[in-house]
Amino acid sequence: MKLASAIRSAAVTLAAALGLSLLTTPASADPIPSTEYRQLVGVGSATTQELLNSLGQAIPDPDSSPSPSLIASYDAEGASPIKTRPVGCVLNRPNGSVHGVLALHDAIVNNTGCLDFVRSSRGPRAPGTRLTWIPFAKDAVAFAVRSDSPLNTAAGLNLNLIELREIFSCVKRQHNGVTLRPLLPPEGSGTRAWLLAQLSMGDAQVGACVVPFQDNYGVALTSPGDIAPYSVAQYIAQTGGVTADLHGTTVLPKWNGVSPRNPNGTLNTAFPFVRDIYNIVRTNRLSGSPAADPALISAFVGPGSQVCAQSRLIQAYGFVTLGAACGSTALQGER
Template identity: 55%
Template structure:
């Protein structure tokens, strides 16, 4: 039985047990049942929430306590608050990389005995550290390769075989370019806590202060149904698009299509083009003190994420089934920062 089949069956069984539709929208793939509390809890990035859920299903807890599975990955969207431990730990659901990282930082800063202490073990992130100078409190551990391109509606005059250049995208998102192929442009960006938003703006050389007033910057990332106008254009994870259109996860792509950037195809043979110009590693962010050599090493956290022989890095089939590429630096612990 392949990875896709195992994931679908496990999700369907859990959903059926709760009387839920597997393909309800928006879908939530938190641990099923909700009382399946697991040793390692992760929150944050929308981009990697689904592969996080897949890894959660695939990786067993070595001592079967408190669950038979090691990793609990809570989606970026869904009902809030979420409850991550059997006792205490009812916390707001973090939506996006930055929100997940901030939730992990707040957990670490909470006083001993607090009802929100030790509720989160790692944050999913599709961006690198924003602050590498204040401290090395957190470590960004890469586990897969993704890339970001732009999508438009399939029937829009913006849908061409040429796509866009980086300079054109810069001009669109600063609102100095307002039409293309006779269409009034209505660019979209994900919400402020999105790692994809931060990454994409960096690639097109636009700061937050330079984002133009023509941009709607409040849409949920990787949700093609948000593109309702022929002038809409939005950044999109290629891995998410592949997983959505391949039936691995709930399909949110709507009628959107991936476009070239600077003449480069986003996919090769249906798979992620790891040479796409806007490519990026994606990360699990963990407390540095809990890694090997830290003040409070955590054996479960180390075995799950650290080194290229970790439990996560061993799951290459899961990683590629969710549209991501594998990387040689999986499990590397050299990238550190504060936020």
Template identity: 50%
Template sequence: MNVTSRVRAGAVVGAVALALGAFAAPAAIADPPATEYRILAGVGSDTTQDVVNALGNVVLNASGSKIIASYDATGSASITTRSGCAISRPNGSSAGITALATDVNDTTKDCIDFARSSRGAKTTGTLLTWIPFAKDAVSVAVRTDSALYASGAQDLTTAQLKAIYQCTTTTLNGVTLTPLLPQTGSGTRSFFLEKLGLTDAQVGSCVSQSVQENNGLALDTAGDIAPYSVAQYIAQVSGTVTDIHGATDLIKVNGTAPYNASTFTLNTAFSFNRDVYNVVPTAKLTDATISSTFVGSTSKVCAATSTITAYGFGTLGSNCGTTTQQGLN
């Protein structure tokens, strides 16, 4: 079934949603309810899953149908995005993008319409288009009860972080460092290593590389240090999403704080800023539903600025919804 056909199929769901007062902005949920097959199904990034879940509750079509079905990065082993579409759950930006590309290349499937991504395109090509919708940043988290958080260690340079993740710097403030990285396929991992000037192959042997991203509870020893989405941190600490920041705080990088302390908002001057994206098949950019939902600064997603900022992200203004970035994965 193509996207236009699913618009009509979603009208019944929309009528029920209107009866329940869907024009309110309910809190984000995890996967949509079973068998509630919305028009556009998306998978991928852990970093943006909560904000896109929330957008799924407030982005409606003219009939009042919820357009976006966003499936979390973690949970059950498989998900069913629409009738006859049971697929393995993609965990992370790269896994979501790969699943979308596979779906596009297999003409017998039509199970995924977009992928959430916290990184840009890696390879050239025209198969997929990365559509930015919000601003985030990546800092590093440490435990506040650790000497790593003591005066003088709350500000690290790019060079220092690179040495830590190459394992050439192994102690700081008298603490043995235990650097952590998110799982392979994480957009946060990919972006962070790129900012440090490292490839996966250059990561040192002292680094634990299997931590689920943006989970401060995983930092359970004094030397732990890990990259962390600033927007996710803000949303967790403020109680907008489940708070799993644990005993951590985000430190400065290159002398700049990742968030504004007075307003607890993203610091757009932070050196490790990034756009976050919804990735769609390039061939479907002209589809009326995909276009009205994602494309352009007046699209339904770009217009939902209060939802975007409520989840710790910054807005992009006229850069929201651009379609200039394309690639294969």
């Protein structure tokens, strides 16, 4: 069976078990109607937004107050500003993990109560204890190219980290006889921050030839030399019909002989660029203080939490479950 067929077959089987349609995106962006205010509000990463939308539909609020659903998750892109509470709480829509963390910091400093968590595809970048990164699944980052590109070979992308750094700093301009056009998500993106950290780069080292594009938006790759980081889970969900298909003509080649997907189309955790994905919360809301929030703890903390219990839903969106590591509160940081 060809890989694309295997992916769709696996997605069909799992989605059918979950009652998801493969013809339409199963979860809408933002709560609908916009006046449905829920107890736990999150913003941030584009990589996990569709999954959190579905979790928002699947997880009920135990006391049905202020809504029968517990989690409200606002997409990275869309109309701005957003309103997250019945009174006040009008804020610019944060696009990506970094801007989500900044918005949560603002809510903490000003004691607004407007946000409860941030979707994040990268870990903390500064030491501290104010925030806790709670992992709930595993993803990988591959490098998308067009299927008709000279970069798409049977051997895959045989590049080392130095060459990859040279590509995104615009030092290396040619590969396989084609002029390279690297693409990166915007500066607020967790995927961008995560990748640059792997390459020992900062935003200041990103070259002028790099083209911005929204995370996991494969249709933006329009020339033979295009190369862009792409969430493997997002690619699986898009090509399997679980989310809107934005992959265009892109493919995810092997990296030095290792495929980002297994033969059955699932994410390969042996791929070199594997990462955890998180929901970030204020640490003092987890335990040991008057601010501890039972609803937040029940939703995110521990392998038996409401989010971690949704293992089939997590897998339907292309991610890998974490088992006993799901819901850990060991990882803390400042931003």
